[in-house]
Amino acid sequence: MAGVLVFAEIKDGKLRKASREMLSIGRKLAQASGGELAAFASDRGAAAEAGKYGAKRIYVAAIGPYATEMYAAAMQDAIAKAQPSIVLFGGTSNGRDLAPRVAAKLNAGVASDCDRLEWAGGKLRARRPVYSGKAFATVEVTSIPALATARPNAFPPEESGGGAAEVVEIAAPQISPKGRLVETNVPESGEMSIAEADIIVSGGRGLKEAANFSLIRDLAHALGGAVGASRATVDAGWIDHQHQVGQTGRVVSPNLYIAAGISGAIQHLAGMTSSKHIVAINKDPEAPIFRVADFGVVGDLFQIVPALTEEVKKAKAH
Numbered sequence: 001m002a003g004v005l006v007f008a009e010i011k012d013g014k015l016r017k018a019s020r021e022m023l024s025i026g027r028k029l030a031q032a033s034g035g036e037l038a039a040f041a042s043d044r045g046a047a048a049e050a051g052k053y054g055a056k057r058i059y060v061a062a063i064g065p066y067a068t069e070m071y072a073a074a075m076q077d078a079i080a081k082a083q084p085s086i087v088l089f090g091g092t093s094n095g096r097d098l099a100p101r102v103a104a105k106l107n108a109g110v111a112s113d114c115d116r117l118e119w120a121g122g123k124l125r126a127r128r129p130v131y132s133g134k135a136f137a138t139v140e141v142t143s144i145p146a147l148a149t150a151r152p153n154a155f156p157p158e159e160s161g162g163g164a165a166e167v168v169e170i171a172a173p174q175i176s177p178k179g180r181l182v183e184t185n186v187p188e189s190g191e192m193s194i195a196e197a198d199i200i201v202s203g204g205r206g207l208k209e210a211a212n213f214s215l216i217r218d219l220a221h222a223l224g225g226a227v228g229a230s231r232a233t234v235d236a237g238w239i240d241h242q243h244q245v246g247q248t249g250r251v252v253s254p255n256l257y258i259a260a261g262i263s264g265a266i267q268h269l270a271g272m273t274s275s276k277h278i279v280a281i282n283k284d285p286e287a288p289i290f291r292v293a294d295f296g297v298v299g300d301l302f303q304i305v306p307a308l309t310e311e312v313k314k315a316k317a318h
């Protein structure tokens with residue numbers, strides 16, 4: 001067994017950013033382990049793009065939209081054919097759902113939410129945040145294959161310039177799933193998802209009321225970013241749960257995270273401390289958010305946020 005197999009997800013006809021990230025780190029791990037990079041997808045349309053990121057082969061099962069049991073069975077088949085040492089899943093809802101199920105089927109180990117991956121001494125070594133991001137644990141997955149899911153934005157996507165991956169069709173699993181996808185409800189807001197955004201502007205209870213989220217949206221849109229939120233605002237019904245950052249929301253790692261009117265409770269920090277640059281705006285100089293911020297602005301968000309939005313718009317106009 002050698003090489004790496006990546007679960008490749010497609011959205012709007014293109015590989016999701018999380019999958020491009022996994023192919024990029026997968027290519028390096030494949031080189032280190034002396035094997036090839038391969039991918040698994042449910043649509044052969046992914047072959048050209050997967051090839052650009054270094055996949056030599058793509059196992060394709062035409063099994064439609066994501067459904068846990070079908071995908072777990074098809075993935076198991078792909079693993080049996082590809083015989084990889086490592087199997088990687090992006091930190092998406094589907095990736096995090098699928099990885100432990102495939103691991104259980106194979107009686108293999110899985111390291112979740114990793115932000116570093118390396119091949120060392122014939123084993124997959126992974127670094128993952130623990131205790132709500134207060135510490136890191138380095139773990140070694142001793143099974144072959146070793147499975148891992150990754151933290152979004154932890155591994156930069158890098159093309160390798162390769163040609164289209166060779167398509168290997170695999171038959172749809174002959175199973176009777178206990179569950180089936182009935183419908184998919186996409187939020188109508190059309191807002192960018194925080195899951196893979198490069199820039200996130202988040203609002204907290206300091207906004208005082210739902211209508212004031214418009215200040216956060218204006219800044220996020222001016223920067224070309226997504227809107228995040230603390231749980232206090234979600235619980236208050238000011239904004240939908242899909243925007244919640246933190247332990248019971250999404251874990252995000254954008255290049256820029258702006259927190260306005262958010263105190264920085266440990267459960268919020270658990271979802272955003274791996275952001276590359278953190279800016280906090282809070283009127284309380286003792287707010288815990290300042291302990292993790294690279295840039296802190298002590299002041300009234302109702303003055304600072306609109307002023308910042310204007311400056312961003314001016315800068316972008318030039």
Ligand SMILES: Cc1cc2nc3c(=O)[nH]c(=O)nc-3n(C[C@H](O)[C@H](O)[C@H](O)COP(=O)(O)OP(=O)(O)OC[C@H]3O[C@@H](n4cnc5c(N)ncnc54)[C@H](O)[C@@H]3O)c2cc1C
Binds near residue numbers: 287
């Ligand atoms: C099991 C569990 C899971 C949880 N999961 C999450 C989670 O996933 N995500 C999450 O966010 N929380 C989570 N929480 C809740 C968390 O403990 C906090 O209650 C929550 O994060 C607080 O939200 P906040 O910072 O918006 O509100 P607050 O803590 O009330 O902070 C508001 C901040 O706004 C500032 N402020 C007020 N007015 C202004 C102004 N005009 N200008 C500037 N600043 C101003 C204040 O100084 C204050 O720091 C969880 C809690 C539990 C128990």
